[in-house]
Amino acid sequence: MAIEPTPKPRKGGAFDIRLIIALLTGVYGIILTVMGIAFYTEADIQKAAGVNINLWAGIALLVFTALMVLWASLRPLIVPPRPDETDESGESATEEPPVAG
Numbered sequence: 001m002a003i004e005p006t007p008k009p010r011k012g013g014a015f016d017i018r019l020i021i022a023l024l025t026g027v028y029g030i031i032l033t034v035m036g037i038a039f040y041t042e043a044d045i046q047k048a049a050g051v052n053i054n055l056w057a058g059i060a061l062l063v064f065t066a067l068m069v070l071w072a073s074l075r076p077l078i079v080p081p082r083p084d085e086t087d088e089s090g091e092s093a094t095e096e097p098p099v100a101g
Helices: 017-038 042-047 053-074
Strands: none
Touching: 017 053
């Protein structure tokens, strides 16, 4: 009685929407943080009721980005194996029983 190896599930990291969202919010977060630190004037702060809104929004986006990356790394997207895939030995991962007749 041979034990058939079960196909291993794969991670779909490149297709995980959480990483794409994290990339976009990370880029915007970096831009806003740099703008809030280096390129602000007193007039900009007065327009925002005394708050450096670019800096705080950038920091919030960077925190959100870190949470998304953490979520994607702790609970990765698992892609179930297709029935027609082959394992490492070249044999079919799922063999159909022979048809009598």
